[in-house]
Amino acid sequence: MPDRNGRPAGAGVVTMVLRVRVSLPDRPGVLGQVARAFGVLGADIHQVTVLERQAGRAVDDFTLSWPAGLAAGELRDRLSVVPGVRVEGAWPTREVPGSSPDYDLLGQVATDGARAFRTLVDAAPGLVSAEWALAVDSRTGDVVHGSWQAPDIAEMPDLTPLRPSAFSEGALHLLSLPVAAAGLHLVVARTDGPAFHQVELDRAARLVEIVSLLAAPPAGRTVA
Template identity: 80%
Template sequence: MVLRVRVSLPDRPGALGQVARAFGVLGADILQVTVLEREAGRAMDDFTVSWPGGFSPEELRERLSVVPGVRVDGAWPTREVPGSSPDYDLIGHVVTDADRAFVTLVDAVPDLVGAQWAVAVDSGTGAVVHGSWQAPGVEDMPDLTPLRPAAFSEGSLHLLSLPVRPAGLHVVVARTEGPPFHQVELDKVQRVVEIVALLVSTSSVA
């Protein structure tokens, strides 16, 4: 299986190597590393790893936490394909078929940030206009549509909500496993949503 593992570690020479060695000892192959932040002498990285399945994600988390100075904030399954460019693929599909732009966006956006599902919500009524195939059967989400792009949690459900004002929609992205969304993930989805909205508006003018 492929997992994403969020690790907080000391921002000093050799610390990343220690974490990499710990993954190797556990039989995990590192496929990709994404730096989320570096501040106050610590770094936070997301590791995408190929995991043979000898341990559960929780066991992997516990075993990595024994490395001095390392804290594991989450380990969860992901459908990411390291080395691929799902954001570019998404934009390419939108350019090809602008009429289905927001359907395409909702179906594709969870894989951009290691999330499980997404929906497009009508900003006026709160009704779900379209949901990705993993989305639960939710009829409306009126409390998940803040006026500005936001990352927040409802219990163990972690959410991104981004208004798409020209279309009268909110795009809501959900992570049901793993840690809350990081600001870097919110910024990434916001940029993609803005590009899709711009492409749609340009297409309608043309």
């Protein structure tokens, strides 16, 4: 007997985890309509994060399991039938539903403070649904450590302002976060999704502060 999506009951379905950013009217019932639209597509919602609510609209990030093979364009088309709803981005994420990557990061740092900043760089992309991260020497601009998907860059251009910031260079969206305790900047990037939201910037900046407090004093400017 087929399921609600026309597939044979019990058939294995390959899924991927997506982050979907949706702008919608901030009024009762609209969120339920969006959730139903996801359900019709066969998507399972794992988490909803409210990024902002102002001027009668809300911006929400949905983390969901999405049937592999269905294009993001189809998602946009289906959600567009809900009046006033706009899909601002849909992109793959390495988030594991039900996990707590923030706590995992802080636990690792507390256990091995000497490797705190290397651990931070490796974990940063998964914390904000990004693709890669680099630690850049804030004095010279030299790249001292990159996450496993980071491009092979020996030196970054001047993308390191003195305070936490989010900005875009064409399709490349960046977070730049000073790590004063180590003389570094953490640069986090994504290209598949939308620009980083202020909520994502604030979350990343707070994690950098906590990691810096937990870290063992670094030797010079070298990532341990």
